[in-house]
Amino acid sequence: MSDSLTLIGADGSLTKADLNAAPAFEKPADGLRSRVAFAAAHVTPIAWADNTPGQPAEIDWDSTLGFRRAVYSWGLGVADAMDTAQRNMGIDASAVRELIARSAEVAREEGGSVAVGVNTDHIDDEIISLEQIIDGYKSQLHHAEEHGAIPVFMASRHLARVATSADDYRRVYRAVLGAATTPVVLHWLGTAFDPQLEGYFGSTDWREASQVVVDIIGEDPSKVSGIKMSLLDAAAEVSVRERLPEGVRMYTGDDYNYVGLIGGADVPQAEQPARAADTDRTHSDALLGAFAAITPVASAAIQALDAGDADRYYELLAPTEALSRQVFAQPTFYYKTGVAFLAWLNGHQSAFQMVGGLHSARSLPHLSRIVELANAAHALENPDLAAQRWRDHLRLNGVDA
Numbered sequence: 001m002s003d004s005l006t007l008i009g010a011d012g013s014l015t016k017a018d019l020n021a022a023p024a025f026e027k028p029a030d031g032l033r034s035r036v037a038f039a040a041a042h043v044t045p046i047a048w049a050d051n052t053p054g055q056p057a058e059i060d061w062d063s064t065l066g067f068r069r070a071v072y073s074w075g076l077g078v079a080d081a082m083d084t085a086q087r088n089m090g091i092d093a094s095a096v097r098e099l100i101a102r103s104a105e106v107a108r109e110e111g112g113s114v115a116v117g118v119n120t121d122h123i124d125d126e127i128i129s130l131e132q133i134i135d136g137y138k139s140q141l142h143h144a145e146e147h148g149a150i151p152v153f154m155a156s157r158h159l160a161r162v163a164t165s166a167d168d169y170r171r172v173y174r175a176v177l178g179a180a181t182t183p184v185v186l187h188w189l190g191t192a193f194d195p196q197l198e199g200y201f202g203s204t205d206w207r208e209a210s211q212v213v214v215d216i217i218g219e220d221p222s223k224v225s226g227i228k229m230s231l232l233d234a235a236a237e238v239s240v241r242e243r244l245p246e247g248v249r250m251y252t253g254d255d256y257n258y259v260g261l262i263g264g265a266d267v268p269q270a271e272q273p274a275r276a277a278d279t280d281r282t283h284s285d286a287l288l289g290a291f292a293a294i295t296p297v298a299s300a301a302i303q304a305l306d307a308g309d310a311d312r313y314y315e316l317l318a319p320t321e322a323l324s325r326q327v328f329a330q331p332t333f334y335y336k337t338g339v340a341f342l343a344w345l346n347g348h349q350s351a352f353q354m355v356g357g358l359h360s361a362r363s364l365p366h367l368s369r370i371v372e373l374a375n376a377a378h379a380l381e382n383p384d385l386a387a388q389r390w391r392d393h394l395r396l397n398g399v400d401a
Contacts, residue, residue, distance in 0.1 A: 005387055006401040008368045019387055023378040025300040028075040034305040038077040038115055039291035041068055042336050047351035057095040057355040065106050067348045072112035074299035079287050082117025082152050090356025093122035104147035115150035120158045130172055133158050137176040145181055155189040157196045166202025166212045173216045183225035190231040192332040206236045214243045221245035228253045228287045234273040241281045251287035255328045259317050262286050266310040290324040293342045294379045323373035334361040338370050345386040364397055
């Protein structure tokens with residue numbers, strides 16, 4: 001048992017921090033009610049597999065699916081196979097299909113909700129026609145629907161490369177939405193997560209692009225259950241949220257500003273993103289990578305909203321935002337390294353390994369700051385285990401902890 005953490009700074013200096021006790025959070029008896037929340041989960045590779053750049057993913061299914069069962073136990077849904085930090089960076093098309101099938105089966109067993117990514121990334125050619133893009137989307141869409149998962153239309157690199165106008169986006173999304181047999185979620189991903197998506201929806205100005213998004217949804221709102229925005233811009237998200245048709249949810253993907261966006265009118269006025277005074281769109285729901293790192297805290301905070309205790313919501317969730325900003329620090333597309341690192345510290349996987357070798361994508365001081373902030377935010381589920389694993393990791397890297 002330990003009562004302290006050893007931390008390492010950017011200059012190699014060592015300091016100590018008090019280790020907080022394990023949080024006394026309780027799992028919800030009847031699910032979460034006031035917000036819909038999905039945690040964007042990662043995959044765990046087999047520790048002794050060839051987890052090096054460019055190699056196919058060899059997934060530890062027991063660990064990977066066990067993590068999803070843990071998320072469900074806290075009342076959250078799982079967003080799967082849409083992990084932008086590994087899809088296109090380690091998880092190949094075959095692994096994506098198997099992950100969707102297995103994850104959907106677990107969702108049925110656990111009575112949980114699973115949303116899965118639909119993209120065109122199984123197509124190897126970099127330049128393809130709009131019709132080929134439509135067919136690519138439809139192929140993955142049908143696979144998601146066959147397994148009873150909520151399809152999430154991810155932003156396509158293929159479409160970003162060949163689209164010459166906003167009308168090209170309208171054409172593609174109109175055709176693919178027309179093929180959907182169940183309502184889908186759209187995903188607007190910013191360049192912080194994927195620089196290849198610059199100008200998505202026809203403009204580099206989010207104001208112009210957002211009108212295209214709203215137009216696409218407005219053509220047939222019955223086809224769209226929600227949109228996930230990951231621009232890391234609270235004002236942009238609120239602007240789109242206020243223009244959505246009735247019944248279409250805004251799922252925040254803003255891992256920098258989610259506390260105020262989710263809390264909305266329930267949190268202190270000073271912490272709310274600016275919004276129009278006459279709107280009834282007072283909050284966002286959540287589809288966040290950050291919630292895979294802080295699932296118990298996120299659940300406890302939303303349970304507080306369920307109980308009408310907005311102050312408790314803010315007290316619990318506000319400290320996690322600094323942790324999330326560290327996990328999602330630039331280059332943001334390496335954020336899942338921090339999520340997998342916390343999963344390892346919290347005992348959800350046996351080794352700090354990632355497909356594609358991405359466990360090496362963050363520095364030791366960066367990980368140290370994650371440990372420090374996770375401790376402060378009560379995101380270490382078993383503090384003694386986390387402290388021991390962190391000490392072992394420091395020693396493995398030549399630091400006498």
